[in-house]
Amino acid sequence: MKDIDIKGGTVNFSGANGDQIEGYLAIPVAEGSRGNVVVIHHMPGYDRATKEIALRFASMGYNALCPNLHYREAPSADSDDAAAASRANGGVPDERLIGDVQGAKDYLAELPSSNGKFGVIGYCSGGRQTFLAACNIEFDAAVDCYGAFIVNNPAPEFPVRMNAIADQAPNLTAKLLGLFGVEDQNPSPEEVGRLDEILTELGKVHEFHTMENAGHGFFATDRPSYRVEAANRGWELIRDFFAENL
Amino acid sequence: MCTYIVEKVEIKGSAKGRNGWFSSDEVVVSFDHPVHAMDDHTLNIDFLKSDGSATDRVALEIRPADALKFAKTILAVLEEAPDSLK
Numbered sequence: 268m269k270d271i272d273i274k275g276g277t278v279n280f281s282g283a284n285g286d287q288i289e290g291y292l293a294i295p296v297a298e299g300s301r302g303n304v305v306v307i308h309h310m311p312g313y314d315r316a317t318k319e320i321a322l323r324f325a326s327m328g329y330n331a332l333c334p335n336l337h338y339r340e341a342p343s344a345d346s347d348d349a350a351a352a353s354r355a356n357g358g359v360p361d362e363r364l365i366g367d368v369q370g371a372k373d374y375l376a377e378l379p380s381s382n383g384k385f386g387v388i389g390y391c392s393g394g395r396q397t398f399l400a401a402c403n404i405e406f407d408a409a410v411d412c413y414g415a416f417i418v419n420n421p422a423p424e425f426p427v428r429m430n431a432i433a434d435q436a437p438n439l440t441a442k443l444l445g446l447f448g449v450e451d452q453n454p455s456p457e458e459v460g461r462l463d464e465i466l467t468e469l470g471k472v473h474e475f476h477t478m479e480n481a482g483h484g485f486f487a488t489d490r491p492s493y494r495v496e497a498a499n500r501g502w503e504l505i506r507d508f509f510a511e512n513l
Numbered sequence: 514m515c516t517y518i519v520e521k522v523e524i525k526g527s528a529k530g531r532n533g534w535f536s537s538d539e540v541v542v543s544f545d546h547p548v549h550a551m552d553d554h555t556l557n558i559d560f561l562k563s564d565g566s567a568t569d570r571v572a573l574e575i576r577p578a579d580a581l582k583f584a585k586t587i588l589a590v591l592e593e594a595p596d597s598l599k
């Protein structure tokens with residue numbers, strides 16, 4: 268694929284409840300009509316690694332916007348400090364997440380280069396949030412990267428505030444690509460299999476891939492969980508999926 | 514996975530952060546993904562101001578087994594100190 272010039276930087280837009288939040292926008296420099304991707308960051312925050320993912324989507328020819336889901340907790344703080352504040356407050360509420368993703372999609376829709384097609388992708392907690400967003404907002408394509416607690420509620424010993432959201436699956440409008448690791452326990456291959464069954468029963472268009480020799484976080488290049496073969500295969504699948512649907 | 518296992522402790526003390534010393538009145542202890550440590554999950558300790566200024570934070574990310582040693586050491590040192598000084 269030919270390299271293209273891109274640019275990235277911080278933008279502000281309205282999120283849930285009309286709150287002004289920030290996001291990282293990465294787009295190709297050239298004019299043109301192109302698809303759009305909302306990137307949902309993982310729980311450790313609106314960090315450099317996630318911004319690099321947005322830049323990668325721009326280099327693939329998409330407009331990409333990553334909303335800072337922790338912006339309200341600490342508007343002027345570093346992303347890791349804001350993530351710590353969010354964690355101390357119990358994480359990002361589901362309703363706020365939906366509003367912030369809607370705001371990011373609306374921002375992308377206003378770009379002159381938008382072709383009116385929209386994708387959403389998220390990692391770890393963002394995988395679950397991708398599924399949640401795609402069940403509440405109209406998207407053309409959604410990519411869930413190892414999101415837990417979609418089918419299974421957290422175990423009783425985990426004081427996680429979030430609940431399973433598979434009951435929202437009938438509202439899913441986007442085509443869904445799911446990327447998981449066979450060694451992951453959250454979501455386990457069994458939970459992934461159950462979600463696959465639910466979506467099949469509902470007639471939802473989806474394809475799931477469970478990578479060998481990979482666990483949770485296999486895309487994360489700056490973490491020991493990184494698995495280069497699974498990550499490269501995952502990026503190929505994302506490339507083809509977005510090319511077909513955006 | 515993100516565990517969101519979080520406990521808060523009120524304290525009275527001081528911590529030294531990026532802007533120098535500050536009065537810390539809250540410690541948040543969690544077990545979750547670290548930002549920097551090379552482990553999937555760590556015991557994380559944040560010394561904070563409870564007024565919500567997230568910038569004043571002293572953060573630790575410790576392997577679980579080491580965190581247990583750390584906690585036992587805190588208890589041992591406190592035990593060693595004379596009661597008259599506590």
